[in-house]
Amino acid sequence: MPTVYVNDKPVDIGTQRLNCVQAAELAGVMVPHYCYHPALTVVASCRMCLVEVGELKDGKVTMQPKVLPGCQTPVKDGSVIVTGDYVKKDKSVPALAYDPAYKPGVRAKGAQADTLEGLLLNHPLDCPVCDKAGECKLQDYSYEFGRSESRMVDSKNQPPNKPGISSKITLFTDRCIMCTRCVRFTREISGTAELTVTNRGHHSEIDVFPGHPLENKLAGNVVDLCPVGALGSKDFLYTQRVWYMKDVDGVCSLCSTGCSIHVDVNKDRVYRLRARENPDAQGYFMCDDGRYGYHFASAADRIARPQVKAGDAVKNAAWHEVLPTLKADIEAAAKKDAKGVVAVLSPFLTVEEAFLFATYFKGLSKDVRLVLGPVPVIGQDDKYPKDVKGNAVEPTKFTIRAEKCPNRRGVEAVLKQFQGSVIPFADVAAKAGSLAALVFVGGYPNKEAVEAAVGSGWTAPALLVVQDLFPTALTAAAKYVLPATASFEKDGTFVNHAGLAQTFPRATLPPKEARSELQIAFDLLGRRGLVQAAAIRKEVAKAIAAFAHLAEEKAPKAGKRLELQTI
Numbered sequence: 001m002p003t004v005y006v007n008d009k010p011v012d013i014g015t016q017r018l019n020c021v022q023a024a025e026l027a028g029v030m031v032p033h034y035c036y037h038p039a040l041t042v043v044a045s046c047r048m049c050l051v052e053v054g055e056l057k058d059g060k061v062t063m064q065p066k067v068l069p070g071c072q073t074p075v076k077d078g079s080v081i082v083t084g085d086y087v088k089k090d091k092s093v094p095a096l097a098y099d100p101a102y103k104p105g106v107r108a109k110g111a112q113a114d115t116l117e118g119l120l121l122n123h124p125l126d127c128p129v130c131d132k133a134g135e136c137k138l139q140d141y142s143y144e145f146g147r148s149e150s151r152m153v154d155s156k157n158q159p160p161n162k163p164g165i166s167s168k169i170t171l172f173t174d175r176c177i178m179c180t181r182c183v184r185f186t187r188e189i190s191g192t193a194e195l196t197v198t199n200r201g202h203h204s205e206i207d208v209f210p211g212h213p214l215e216n217k218l219a220g221n222v223v224d225l226c227p228v229g230a231l232g233s234k235d236f237l238y239t240q241r242v243w244y245m246k247d248v249d250g251v252c253s254l255c256s257t258g259c260s261i262h263v264d265v266n267k268d269r270v271y272r273l274r275a276r277e278n279p280d281a282q283g284y285f286m287c288d289d290g291r292y293g294y295h296f297a298s299a300a301d302r303i304a305r306p307q308v309k310a311g312d313a314v315k316n317a318a319w320h321e322v323l324p325t326l327k328a329d330i331e332a333a334a335k336k337d338a339k340g341v342v343a344v345l346s347p348f349l350t351v352e353e354a355f356l357f358a359t360y361f362k363g364l365s366k367d368v369r370l371v372l373g374p375v376p377v378i379g380q381d382d383k384y385p386k387d388v389k390g391n392a393v394e395p396t397k398f399t400i401r402a403e404k405c406p407n408r409r410g411v412e413a414v415l416k417q418f419q420g421s422v423i424p425f426a427d428v429a430a431k432a433g434s435l436a437a438l439v440f441v442g443g444y445p446n447k448e449a450v451e452a453a454v455g456s457g458w459t460a461p462a463l464l465v466v467q468d469l470f471p472t473a474l475t476a477a478a479k480y481v482l483p484a485t486a487s488f489e490k491d492g493t494f495v496n497h498a499g500l501a502q503t504f505p506r507a508t509l510p511p512k513e514a515r516s517e518l519q520i521a522f523d524l525l526g527r528r529g530l531v532q533a534a535a536i537r538k539e540v541a542k543a544i545a546a547f548a549h550l551a552e553e554k555a556p557k558a559g560k561r562l563e564l565q566t567i
């Protein structure tokens with residue numbers, strides 16, 4: 001078994017090709033680093049990861065005389081890594097047979113402190129007004145590995161800030177530690193290469209080429225990648241201190257890639273979305289459509305409360321008034337003409353919501369038809385990196401999908417279970433005028449998707465019930481209009497384009513008078529008790545074989561790939 005020793009602790013690395021930072025991580029030891037990122041090439045420029053390296057052979061340890069950058073030093077069977085934190089090592093692990101003159105960790109610790117002193121020479125130390133404070137690696141490492149006082153007596157470089165490098169990102173030039181992660185991202189992942197390093201030595205600065213601002217669809221990732229507060233998101237700048245926010249694991253709902261995200265919230269408001277690493281979903285990054293696409297949840301024209309149409313007048317109504325009459329109307333229509341009743345379940349619903357609605361409608365009569373809501377598709381899959389002409393270059397490192405919804409595959413699996421086939425919305429949209437009832441359960445963040453699917457020559461059925469986020473041609477013709485919830489406002493499961501099922505918790509409450517789709521389905525079914533997505537998930541797992549994994553008490557953070565039939 002290939003074994004590496006990290007602060008004396010043996011760790012089996014198997015067949016993996018690792019550097020010292022990664023091997024130490026396997027052993028539970030954190031080696032501080034700035035420029036290293038697993039998705040980018042290694043440049044070993046920041047020198048924060050310096051470690052002592054040696055080899056164990058025949059029971060004897062030979063250490064190299066100088067510290068080495070851990071990110072650039074590969075390990076093999078018998079490698080010995082000693083970090084600056086050696087004194088904090090697990091005392092129950094016996095020390096290796098070092099030379100008696102060797103003091104483990106002393107050189108690495110001194111080198112880390114020296115590196116930080118160098119990085120701070122020109123740093124403005126404006127933590128109190130810096131957006132990154134609280135999640136800044138320069139703060140954290142200075143506290144843990146740095147010196148408490150500066151010996152700098154000369155005046156600092158004060159290059160001007162560059163708010164013009166991008167419409168969405170600003171550069172606080174003097175905070176930059178020149179790790180070049182941002183530059184490498186635009187060269188290696190987006191391929192657009194807008195960022196570069198200008199000048200030399202202490203006068204090095206990040207900049208864009210004249211007339212070529214940082215405007216690619218993945219640009220926001222450089223803010224996440226920046227280990228300090230040099231790159232700031234204009235969308236988030238000065239809106240929140242990070243320690244006030246709660247970080248909730250979420251899944252982006254704006255395309256079928258289904259990126260794993262961090263949803264940063266405070267007092268039921270989303271302030272920021274960041275990519276959450278998930279090799280099974282999208283990797284390390286997310287796109288700007290998703291990153292800045294959360295504002296729809298707080299848009300002023302969002303449907304906020306139930307409305308009922310009486311004649312030409314539309315009036316707001318309370319749930320306790322609306323639900324009984326709505327239920328009675330649907331059930332009367334199903335009794336009279338079950339084949340003429342259609343329930344449209346949108347690909348923005350969670351698996352649990354689609355399952356409960358399908359249970360209700362098929363419970364009225366097996367002849368009620370379940371239809372997949374409009375699936376918005378815009379253009380073609382957008383692949384990165386790109387070359388200078390904007391053509392995708394292999395190997396693909398990130399894809400923004402043309403299918404702009406999160407759960408078509410999950411909803412299709414539910415529909416298939418209940419009626420053996422998936423009926424597309426286009427099949428009923430043209431004949432809607434002849435239906436007894438159409439219940440449209442939407443939740444579309446983008447109302448154009450609904451308008452386009454409905455078309456202009458559309459006629460409303462006898463009874464039209466629409467639940468959605470925004471007013472559309474459908475809501476204008478509906479007898480009952482119900483508010484819907486955004487993905488941040490519910491918990492449930494989305495299945496992405498590749499069949500990866502990701503379960504996520506609720507991050508914020510919906511607007512005051514909106515009710516979750518699960519609650520509405522619960523009410524329609526006449527169920528009593530607390531509405532819990534986890535409990536419904538267990539029902540789904542029992543009823544649909546492909547979802548059997550969802551019964552697990554604690555869903556894996558990275559999600560679970562399902563064996564779903566392609567429909």
Ligand code: SF4
Binds near residue numbers: 228
């Ligand atoms: S701006 Fe941030 S990511 Fe870019 S080189 Fe400077 S510190 Fe690194």
Ligand code: SF4
Binds near residue numbers: 254255258287289
């Ligand atoms: S690629 Fe798709 S899922 Fe990922 S952030 Fe962008 S819109 Fe959201």
Ligand code: FES
Binds near residue numbers: 050
């Ligand atoms: S992380 Fe190794 S030198 Fe920067």
